[in-house]
Amino acid sequence: MRQLLKSFSLALALAGFAAPALAATRYPLTLANCGRQVTFEKAPARIVSIGQGMTEVLFSLGLADKIAGTAVWVGPVLPQYADVNSRIRRLADNDPSFESVVGAEPDLVAAEFEWHVGAQGSVGKPEQFADLGINTYIAPADCVAKINADGGDGVRKELFTMDLIYQEIAELSEIFDVKDRGDALIADLKKREAAAVASVSGAAAKNLPVVFWFSSKEVKGDAFIAGKNSAPAYILKTLGAKNVVSTEEEWPLVGWETIAQANPAVIVIATMDRRRYAADDPKVKVDFLENDPVTKELDAVRNGRFVMMDAQSMNPTIRTIDGIEVLAKGIKSFGLTQ
Secondary structure, eight states: OHHHHHHHHHHHHHHHHHGGGGOOOOSSEEEEETTEEEEESSOOSOEEEESHHHHHHHHHTTOGGGEEEEEOOOSOOOGGGHHHHHTSOEEESSOOOHHHHHHTOOSEEEESOTTTBSTTOSSBOHHHHHTTTOEEEEOGGGTTTEEOTTSSSOEESSOOOTHHHHHHHHHHHHHTTOHHHHHHHHHHHHHHHHHHHHHTOOGGGTTOEEEEEEEOSSTTSOEEEOOTTSHHHHHHHHHTOEESOOOSBSSOEEOHHHHHHHOOSEEEEEEOSOOSSTTOSHHHHHHHHHHSTTGGGSHHHHTTOEEEEEGGGGSSSTTHHHHHHHHHHHHHHTTTTO
């Protein structure tokens, strides 16, 4: 009997020790989100996710069964979610209409970018959704220390860090009462980031000049290049390399003559399925770089130092960690860490 009581006491102690990590969300839950207070009376049952990055976070938290529709896609979904994604309604590849979002009957609209759901939202304003009893949530990475007044890519006043993505994961996991999944996802991302950094610890990689080229409206025109506080800038700082752009704009348009003055050693090229702009196709980018009289003389071009990176890894998303891994591998393959 004594042994039975001892075992029972041990079981209770272990259960009590584990409880905090698995504590249930207490509703109503109120969060500060992009300048607004949002309150959830219970876990949302139907979500419309606007932004591929937001959708992939929800997939990673095991919430696919709650997604009633998605929109704004740049490329293929993460491979592990291809099957589940194929069964979810795609409202639009780009911006969905307000009517199509409301028609999916969500109780939550979760947006990756404030320009879609914000003060000047191209899809709708939070107040419009609130009037219909629909809650909204915007990824913190698109509004913390960031100005989106013109409805474009915005100006980032402080360097992006993955802490903003971890905040998004933690908040969404609390909203949906799956905090254990959120903790596990954050731990895995941090572990991968540390491993990527360790793989390029060679001194030669320090201050290596690198440029990230997302796209261009016209192939021979100015290029959308990652600004100094963007997600790619965080990738560079994490790996000890140097951004050749110094503006606070998220994706400033920069002329190739200006880029040539910095003479980047590596050019990171965005790959995507989207064909909105003339230079969305990575093959078009490479062809221009190798044949334009200015760009063909760049150190990166003469030595064929191109790193192909999924466009989503250049946005503030869970794929930013993929970007760190991809660039680390590229730097090592070019012999720049020796």
